[in-house]
Amino acid sequence: xxxxxxxxxxxxxxxxxxxxxxxxxxxxxxxxxxxxxxxxxxxxxxxxxxxxxxxxxxxxxxxxxxxxxxxxxxxxxxxxxxxxxxxxxxxxxxxxxxxxxxxxxxxxxxxxxxxxxxxxxxxxxxxxxxxxxxxxxxxxxxxxxxxxxxxxxxxxxxxxxxxxxxxxxxxxxxxxxxxxxxxxxxxxxxxxxxxxxxxxxxxxxxxxxxxxxxxxxxxxxxxxxxxxxxxxxxxxxxxxxxxxxxxxxxxxxxxxxxxxxxxxxxxxxxxxxxxxxxxxxxxxxxxxxxxxxxxxxxxxxxxxxxxxxxxxxxxxxxxxxxxxxxxxxxxxxxxxxxxxxxxxxxxxxxxxxxxxxxxxxxxxxxxxxxxxxxxxxxxxxxxxxxxxxxxxxxxxxxxxxxxxxxxxxxxxxxxxxxxxxxxxxxxxxxxxxxxxxxxxxxxxxxxxxxxxxxxxxxxxxxxxxxxxxxxxxxxxxxxxxxxxxxxxxxxxxxxxxxxxxxxxxxxxxxxxxxxxxxxxxxxxxxxxxxxxxxxxxxxxxxxxxxxxxxxxxxxxxxxxxxxxxxxxxxxxxxxxxxxxxxxxxxxxxxxxxxxxxxxxxxxxxxxxxxxxxxxxxxxxxxxxxxxxxxxxxxxxxxxxxxxxxxxxxxxxxxxxxxxxxxxxxxxxxxxxxxxxxxxxxxxxxxxxxxxxxxxxxxxxxxxxxxxxxxxxxxxxxxxxxxxxxxxxxxxxxxxxxxxxxx
Amino acid sequence: xxxxxxxxxxxxxxxxxxxxxxxxxxxxxxxxxxxxxxxxxxxxxxxxxxxxxxxxxxxxxxxxxxxxxxxxxxxxxxxxxxxxxxxxxxxxxxxxxxxxxxxxxxxxxxxxxxxxxxxxxxxxxxxxxxxxxxxxxxxxxxxxxxxxxxxxxxxxxxxxxxxxxx
Numbered sequence: 032x033x034x035x036x037x038x039x040x041x042x043x044x045x046x047x048x049x050x051x052x053x054x055x056x057x058x059x060x061x062x063x064x065x066x067x068x069x070x071x072x073x074x075x076x077x078x079x080x081x082x083x084x085x086x087x088x089x090x091x092x093x094x095x096x097x098x099x100x101x102x103x104x105x106x107x108x109x110x111x112x113x114x115x116x117x118x119x120x121x122x123x124x125x126x127x128x129x130x131x132x133x134x135x136x137x138x139x140x141x142x143x144x145x146x147x148x149x150x151x152x153x154x155x156x157x158x159x160x161x162x163x164x165x166x167x168x169x170x171x172x173x174x175x176x177x178x179x180x181x182x183x184x185x186x187x188x189x190x191x192x193x194x195x196x197x198x199x200x201x202x203x204x205x206x207x208x209x210x211x212x213x214x215x216x217x218x219x220x221x222x223x224x225x226x227x228x229x230x231x232x233x234x235x236x237x238x239x240x241x242x243x244x245x246x247x248x249x250x251x252x253x254x255x256x257x258x259x260x261x262x263x264x265x266x267x268x269x270x271x272x273x274x275x276x277x278x279x280x281x282x283x284x285x286x287x288x289x290x291x292x293x294x295x296x297x298x299x300x301x302x303x304x305x306x307x308x309x310x311x312x313x314x315x316x317x318x319x320x321x322x323x324x325x326x327x328x329x330x331x332x333x334x335x336x337x338x339x340x341x342x343x344x345x346x347x348x349x350x351x352x353x354x355x356x357x358x359x360x361x362x363x364x365x366x367x368x369x370x371x372x373x374x375x376x377x378x379x380x381x382x383x384x385x386x387x388x389x390x391x392x393x394x395x396x397x398x399x400x401x402x403x404x405x406x407x408x409x410x411x412x413x414x415x416x417x418x419x420x421x422x423x424x425x426x427x428x429x430x431x432x433x434x435x436x437x438x439x440x441x442x443x444x445x446x447x448x449x450x451x452x453x454x455x456x457x458x459x460x461x462x463x464x465x466x467x468x469x470x471x472x473x474x475x476x477x478x479x480x481x482x483x484x485x486x487x488x489x490x491x492x493x494x495x496x497x498x499x500x501x502x503x504x505x506x507x508x509x510x511x512x513x514x515x516x517x518x519x520x521x522x523x524x525x526x527x528x529x530x531x532x533x534x535x536x537x538x539x540x541x542x543x544x545x546x547x548x549x550x551x552x553x554x555x556x557x558x559x560x561x562x563x564x565x566x567x568x569x570x571x572x573x574x575x576x577x578x579x580x581x582x583x584x585x586x587x588x589x590x591x592x593x594x595x596x597x598x599x600x601x602x603x604x605x606x607x608x609x610x611x612x613x614x615x616x617x618x619x620x621x622x623x624x625x626x627x628x629x630x631x632x633x634x635x636x637x638x639x640x641x642x643x644x645x646x647x648x649x650x651x652x653x654x655x656x657x658x659x660x661x662x663x664x665x666x667x668x669x670x671x672x673x674x675x676x677x678x679x680x681x682x683x684x685x686x687x688x689x690x691x692x693x694x695x696x697x698x699x700x701x702x703x704x705x706x707x708x709x710x711x712x713x714x715x716x717x718x719x720x721x722x723x724x725x726x727x728x729x730x731x732x733x734x735x736x737x738x739x740x741x742x743x744x745x746x747x748x749x750x751x752x753x754x755x756x757x758x759x760x761x762x763x764x765x766x767x768x769x770x771x772x773x
Numbered sequence: 774x775x776x777x778x779x780x781x782x783x784x785x786x787x788x789x790x791x792x793x794x795x796x797x798x799x800x801x802x803x804x805x806x807x808x809x810x811x812x813x814x815x816x817x818x819x820x821x822x823x824x825x826x827x828x829x830x831x832x833x834x835x836x837x838x839x840x841x842x843x844x845x846x847x848x849x850x851x852x853x854x855x856x857x858x859x860x861x862x863x864x865x866x867x868x869x870x871x872x873x874x875x876x877x878x879x880x881x882x883x884x885x886x887x888x889x890x891x892x893x894x895x896x897x898x899x900x901x902x903x904x905x906x907x908x909x910x911x912x913x914x915x916x917x918x919x920x921x922x923x924x925x926x927x928x929x930x931x932x933x934x935x936x937x938x939x
Contacts, residue, residue: 065918075923086873112873112932114903123840 036229043222046215057208064201076128076190080183083116084176087142091169094149098162106156110146117143128186135182138175145172258317269310274622275528277303281624282535307622312453315376319460325605326464330490331371333414334359337398340378348386348394355386359398364412366490373461374485377469378416380454381481385420389478392421401484410489418481425473433471434459458483503629507540510633517541518632519740521562523553523579524598525571533566534702536625543740545704550574554582556705557590560740564635566628567615569599569606577613584614594635598623659724661754662761666722671767679767683759686721687768690714690755697748708737714751718758726754796859799823804907805891809868809938812861820860824907827893830855835890837915840926841905848911850892853884857938864938869910872902872932879910879928887912887920891933905931 090109097103120129120139129135149165156162280300288296318324341357348355378396385394401413425433434455462469465485473479511518520542524530530546537544545560547553549571557565565583567576574582576597583590596617597610607618619631671679693710701707715730717723733747758764796815801823808819815821828851835848857867867879883889892909893899900906909931914920 075926082873082875089873108872108902111902115905115932118904119841122842125841126843 077183077187097156098159103157138179277622278532326370354393356395363400367487368490369487377458381418389420389422394420413486415484421478424475503626507629511541517543519543519562521565523567550579553579564594566596580613659728661757662763663722663724723758807936810864848892849894850890862938868937869930870935908933
């Protein structure tokens with residue numbers, strides 16, 4: 032196909048060149064011919080000679096007439112005309128003919144001689160004697176001239192033949208040219224038709240391929256989206272239970288535990304942490320693989336980031352008696368634009384590897400600036416992190432594959448040191464996505480030097496506070512003591528376990544925590560109570576976090592500015608953006624640990640300055656409820672009358688069962704204020720219905736107190752239980768009891 | 774080249790003059806008689822010229838090669854347009870008759886287009902009958918390749934004695 036196409040192409044070129052040559056040649060021939068026609072004067076020689084013969088004969092005729100009649104009509108004129116003919120035979124084209132043959136020249140010479148001989152006789156030609164004498168001289172010349180005429184005819188015919196030959200030559204030239212033209216035209220048409228056919232089929236094939244590609248693209252796109260969705264779901268589904276496990280383990284560790292149990296719980300937590308890290312690694316890697324990784328672009332301090340990363344791993348290094356140092360050159364740009372979280376992840380990976388593979392010595396992290404240059408879009412800085420250790424080193428033949436997937440320098444390494452082996456692969460991909468470079472220099476036994484080089488835009492240095500290693504618990508407690516009252520938090524979380532975890536995390540602080548299970552409830556509660564801040568899960572049935580946040584913001588007034596913290600397992604940057612767009616102020620990724628949560632709360636409180644004293648709207652009733660009788664006799668009598676003996680018995684049974692269940696519930700205790708308030712509210716209602724006046728009054732008082740933000744006191748249950756038992760033991764009531772109370 | 778310019782100048786100067794002046798009667802030997810559709814006859818319905826009358830119309834020079842002489846020849850004569858103007862010719866063509874009974878037919882358009890002359894002298898001398906005289910219609914053959922053809926050679930009549938405007 033290719034060869035044929037080339038052949039045709041060359042054929043076409045040759046054809047066109049030939050055509051051009053032929054055209055030039057024909058043009059030249061035409062020009063030459065025209066020149067010939069112009070220069071050669073094709074005078075009709077035969078005609079001229081025959082005219083001479085005619086005039087010669089007419090002269091003889093005139094003289095003959097004179098000989099007969101003795102009259103000279105026009106002899107003189109005819110003589111002159113004949114003389115003229117002689118000069119014509121001696122000039123121009125005719126002369127050329129005449130001089131071509133000596134015989135012909137002789138004929139013309141004799142013609143002239145005869146005319147000269149008779150010239151003296153012309154004046155007196157009327158004399159018949161003279162006329163006869165002239166005729167005698169002239170007559171022999173007739174045959175001479177006729178011979179000349181015949182020769183001129185041959186000569187003219189020769190000239191004509193020559194012209195004809197020329198014409199024939201031209202004819203052939205043109206015929207050849209036209210033939211060549213036709214052949215070339217045919218070749219041209221064939222080539223064009225072939226090319227068009229080829230183009231047509233190529234176009235058709237291309238269209239088919241394009242259609243296939245489009246289909247493949249749509250399918251790939253759909254597959255990619257499905258994968259991304261699956262990742263998001265995985266992220267949520269995996270992290271949520273892990274969050275619960277880790278949170279509860281943490282809460283357990285806060286309790287007083289026997290040493291053996293503490294050890295077990297610590298193992299649970301450590302293993303959980305490891306598992307979560309591995310899950311995060313795999314998730315990151317999948318995201319990078321699916322091109323789902325979106326890098327943030329925000330200002331950060333590279334020096335602070337370096338120190339932070341090192342300080343995070345310092346405890347681990349300290350446990351192995353390693354020294355860790357962080358050093359940033361002074362000339363490094365103070366602020367750069369980039370994804371600080373991902374850079375931290377890379378550094379943490381490199382530093383933790385260094386710590387992991389170093390038994391004796393030190394790990395040092397150095398940050399330096401290679402170059403800082405202005406570009407078209409602003410200033411860029413090229414910076415380099417050097418993570419150096421004195422560890423076991425890496426064999427030369429393993430360095431190449433070190434950054435590959437699931438790659439570890441030695442299969443035995445994973446047994447000795449653990450890990451997914453994805454850390455460096457993830458780091459490499461992250462660095463590449465940031466258009467940077469990561470490489471390593473190492474020899475076995477001589478430690479390793481990892482370098483990460485990134486070129487990032489220089490950011491204006493705003494006073495950005497970088498997260499520091501502050502003592503969250505202490506700060507939180509200080510903040511609460513400054514406030515001088517419990518912090519009122521509304522927490523929207525649908526998962527009961529997570530609710531429990533959150534309660535555990537905030538246990539021990541002066542916090543009034545109201546827990547609701549969905550967004551609608553969160554919006555309702557936010558509008559009915561004065562909260563200091565709201566924490567909201569991203570995903571909830573009914574109304575999700577962002578939706579609820581928007582609804583709360585829309586209510587205006589105090590709620591327009593109330594701090595809202597988003598809490599979610601969806602750690603994608605898009606989710607963060609969704610949260611912030613919906614009016615939330617902060618973002619805490621799951622698994623939530625106590626420090627993260629407390630720091631987030633501290634941050635938003637600083638932001639909204641709610642630590643200023645807030646006036647309390649209604650006085651909280653202190654301790655009422657000892658005023659009503661145990662049983663309201665009127666109410667009980669009414670009930671008895673309405674229901675009858677059987678009815679009241681049945682009702683008392685239901686009430687007792689409900690109260691027993693409730694008291695059991697209260698004995699276990701709950702931090703779900705809403706639930707508690709509901710339970711107390713139900714107690715109040717049921718007690719009022721059945722005439723348990725004291726119980727009703729006590730429940731009402733507790734409910735009021737709870738709703739005002741006060742805490743549930745363990746003796747509240749005792750109070751309620753006592754009132755309940757007093758009611759069923761009352762002489763008015765006990766006879767109607769159908770079953771003994773356990 | 775120079776000659777041709779001279780020819781053109783002569784034409785420009787003389788054109789129209791013949792039409793204005795009335796033709797006098799010939800006093801010398803008649804050399805040319807023109808019959809047919811003419812507006813200024815001087816003898817019956819004919820215009821008759823002696824040599825002096827022709828020369829008084831104004832002579833121009835024409836240098837050209839011809840099939841009948843070797844090399845270039847210089848002719849002097851009256852431009853045919855001047856002659857036609859002088860007799861007030863109003864025909865389509867001119868029939869030319871020679872002493873030897875040669876006859877040819879020239880479209881009137883030829884005269885303005887190719888500017889032939891009615892030559893009276895060749896190389897400064899009057900032409901006798903024995904040498905294509907006395908009158909000879911000569912085209913400027915060298916001015917155009919078109920003129921070097923049998924068609925114009927046949928229109929170049931010599932030994933002219935009579936013309937007829939038709």
